[in-house]
Amino acid sequence: MRKIRRNFRIFLFNLAALAGFEFLFKVLTTVVLFPAFIRGMNAMIRFFGYSYLTAENIRGFFRTPAVILLMLVALLCVAAVTTVDICAVIYILDQAGKGSRVTVLRALRFAISKLLSFFKAENLRILPVVLLFLPFLYFGVVSSFLSTIRVPGILTKYVESDPVHILVILLGYLFFSFFMMHWIYVFHFLCLRDTNYRKAMKYAKKLGKRHKVSDYGKLLGLQLLLYLVFLALVMLGSVLIILVRRSFWSIARITLPGSTNMILVYYYRLVLRVMAAISIPVGFSGVSVLFYEHLPVPETKGTEVTERKGFRWNEVNQEQTGVKGRIPKDLARTMVFLLTAVLFVVYNLRLVHGQYNVSADDIHVLEVSAHRGASALYPENTMAAFEGAVEQGADWIELDIQQSRDGQIFVMHDSSFRRTCGVNAYSWQKDYDEISRMDAGSWFDKKFSDQHPPLLSEVIALARLANIRLNIELKPNGHETDFEEGVLDVVKDAHFEKYCVITSQRYQVLERIKELDPEIRTVYVMHLAYGNIERLSAADDFSIEEAFASARLIRRMHSRGHKVYVWTVNNRRSIQTVIQNQGDNIITNNVPLAKDCVNSISLTDSMFRLVVSVEDLLY
Known part of the structure; x- marks a missing residue:
C-alpha cells in the first residue's frame, strides 16, 4: 500500500x-x-x-x-x-x-x-x-x-x-x-x-x-x-x-x-x-x-557510480x-496558449466557410428498406417476406436478382439453390418452371413450405399495389445471357422505371444499364469506399457498407448530388449513427426498429447536429 x-x-x-x-x-x-x-x-x-x-x-x-x-x-x-x-x-x-x-x-x-x-x-x-x-x-x-x-x-x-x-x-x-x-x-x-x-x-x-x-x-x-x-x-x-x-x-x-x-x-x-x-x-x-x-x-561514491547486479547505471x-x-514558464505557457488558439481559429474558419454544416434545415427523414424483405420474420426473398415488409411499413424493398436457364428473371440471393431451397444446383442449370416448384421457405420455418423463388414481375405487381419502391440488385455469376436487358425489359413492361433503382456490386453492370437506359437510376453497392468514388459516372447513387458510411463521406456525396444508402444496419445504435450522419436510406433486417428510430427524429434535435459538427472539428 x-x-x-x-x-x-x-x-x-x-x-x-x-x-x-x-x-x-x-x-x-x-x-x-x-x-x-x-x-x-x-x-x-x-x-x-x-x-x-x-x-x-x-x-x-x-x-x-x-x-x-x-x-x-x-x-x-x-x-x-x-x-x-x-x-x-x-x-x-x-x-x-x-x-x-x-x-x-x-x-x-x-x-x-x-x-x-x-x-x-x-x-x-x-x-x-x-x-x-x-x-x-x-x-x-x-x-x-x-x-x-x-x-x-x-x-x-x-x-x-x-x-x-x-x-x-x-x-x-x-x-x-x-x-x-x-x-x-x-x-x-x-x-x-x-x-x-x-x-x-x-x-x-x-x-x-x-x-x-x-x-x-x-x-x-x-x-x-x-x-x-x-x-x-x-x-x-x-x-x-x-x-x-x-x-x-x-x-x-x-x-x-x-x-x-x-x-x-x-x-x-x-x-x-x-x-x-x-x-x-x-x-x-x-x-x-x-x-x-x-x-x-x-551504490554511489561521490559522483562515480559503481556496478551492481551486472549493470552499470548512469x-x-x-x-x-x-x-x-x-x-521560462510564462513564455512556455504563452506559446502553448497561442498554438492552441491558432488551431481553434483555423477550425472555426473552416466552419464559417461551410466545410462543416450545422444547419438544422439539413436534417431530413431517412427512408427504410427491408433487406430481402422482412427477412427477420420470413424466409428471405420470398413473397411472404415482401408482404411482411409492406405490413411493417417499409419505404423500400431490397431484393436480389438471378437469371434462370431459360432466361427468366427471378428473385434469389445466391446463385446456388442449396442454402434456401435444399437443391444442389445453380440458377443457370434450371428452367424457371422447375424453380417455381422449389421450396424456398422450409429452411426458415416449416410453415413457409409453400414459398418459392418468385419472378421479378410478381414482386413489381405487389409493389405497385402496395405503393412501395424496389431496390433491385443484380447478382451476375457469368452464366447469364443479356442479363441487364432482361431486367430492364421486366421493369419497363410494368412501367416501373420511376419507382425503382437498379443496383449492383459490379460496376460493369451499371455501365451496361446506363448504355441501355441512361435515365434509369442506378446505385453502386460497395463493401469499401475510399477516394474519389464520385468519378464513377455510371452510378447515380451509392450503397455503402455501414463501416465506411462516415458523416464526412455522406456530406461529400450530398454536395455532389448523390444519395447514400447504408447497409446492413440492424441495431438501434447503428441506426442512430446513420441518422446522425444524415444517410438517405437505411437497409435493414429490422424495419420496425428502424422506422421507430427515424420517426422519433424531429427538427428540435438541431442541437445534436451541432454536437456532431463539433465532434468533427475536434476529432
Whole structure:
C-alpha cells in the first residue's frame, strides 16, 4: 500500500505537465498529422493511377510493391509518433521521481531529441517494438474501441463464423506479448540511459526476466482498471443524463422523443476519447513504476557510480537528455496558449466557410428498406417476406436478382439453390418452371413450405399495389445471357422505371444499364469506399457498407448530388449513427426498429447536429 501511495504521489507531481503535453500532442496529432496522412494516402492513390478504392480494385492496389513499401513507411510514422508520446511520458515521470518540475515544451524537446536518436541505424529496431506493444498498452480500451469503430460487415461475419480462429489469434498474441514482456523496459533504457538498442535490450531482458509473470499481471490489471473506470463513467453518466432529461423536460413540458439515445451516444464517445487519450500515459506510468521497483539501487561514491547486479547505471542529467536549459514558464505557457488558439481559429474558419454544416434545415427523414424483405420474420426473398415488409411499413424493398436457364428473371440471393431451397444446383442449370416448384421457405420455418423463388414481375405487381419502391440488385455469376436487358425489359413492361433503382456490386453492370437506359437510376453497392468514388459516372447513387458510411463521406456525396444508402444496419445504435450522419436510406433486417428510430427524429434535435459538427472539428 505504501508503494502504491508513493507511486501515486509521483504520478501527481508533474500531472500538470503530463496533462498539458497529452492535450497538446493529441491536438497536434489530430489537426496536423492525421490530415497529412489522409492527404498522403489520397496522393498515393492518384500517383498509382487510381481515383478511388473499392472492393473490386483494392487487391490490385495493395499488390503493388511500391504501395506495400509506402504502407510500411506509414506504419513506421505511426510508430514514430507513438514513440514521442512514450518518451515524453517516461521523461515526465522520471523527473517527478527526482522531485524536478518540468514544462510541456521541455518534455516535447526531450521526446523529439530521443526520437531523432532512434533513427540511427543501431536503434531503428525500436520502432517495430513500439507497434508490437501498442495494442497491449491500449488493452483497457481496446474492447470498447472495437465496439465503436465501424468494423466492415464482411469481417464481422468472419468473426461470427469462425470465433475459434479469432480466439486462437488473440491467445497467440497474448502469449507472444508475455514471452516478449521484458522488451517493454527497453524504452526506459533508451530514453534514460546513454546507450543503444542492443545494449538496452540486453539490460531490459536482465531486468524483467525474474518478474515476467507478476509484471504481465500488473499491467493487465492496470488496463482492466482503466476499463472498469470507463464502464463506471459510462454507467453513472448515462443514469445522470436520463434523470436530468426526465426531470428537466417534464418540468418544462418539452418532449424530445428519441433524443436521450443521441445524448448517450455523444457522451459515450466523449468518455471513450478521453480514456483512449490517457491510455498510453497511464499504461507507461505503470511500466515506469515497475521499472523503478526492479531497478537495483546504485551504490554511489561521490559522483562515480559503481556496478551492481551486472549493470552499470548512469544518472540521467540534462546534458544526456539533450535538454540544456528551461524555457521560462510564462513564455512556455504563452506559446502553448497561442498554438492552441491558432488551431481553434483555423477550425472555426473552416466552419464559417461551410466545410462543416450545422444547419438544422439539413436534417431530413431517412427512408427504410427491408433487406430481402422482412427477412427477420420470413424466409428471405420470398413473397411472404415482401408482404411482411409492406405490413411493417417499409419505404423500400431490397431484393436480389438471378437469371434462370431459360432466361427468366427471378428473385434469389445466391446463385446456388442449396442454402434456401435444399437443391444442389445453380440458377443457370434450371428452367424457371422447375424453380417455381422449389421450396424456398422450409429452411426458415416449416410453415413457409409453400414459398418459392418468385419472378421479378410478381414482386413489381405487389409493389405497385402496395405503393412501395424496389431496390433491385443484380447478382451476375457469368452464366447469364443479356442479363441487364432482361431486367430492364421486366421493369419497363410494368412501367416501373420511376419507382425503382437498379443496383449492383459490379460496376460493369451499371455501365451496361446506363448504355441501355441512361435515365434509369442506378446505385453502386460497395463493401469499401475510399477516394474519389464520385468519378464513377455510371452510378447515380451509392450503397455503402455501414463501416465506411462516415458523416464526412455522406456530406461529400450530398454536395455532389448523390444519395447514400447504408447497409446492413440492424441495431438501434447503428441506426442512430446513420441518422446522425444524415444517410438517405437505411437497409435493414429490422424495419420496425428502424422506422421507430427515424420517426422519433424531429427538427428540435438541431442541437445534436451541432454536437456532431463539433465532434468533427475536434476529432
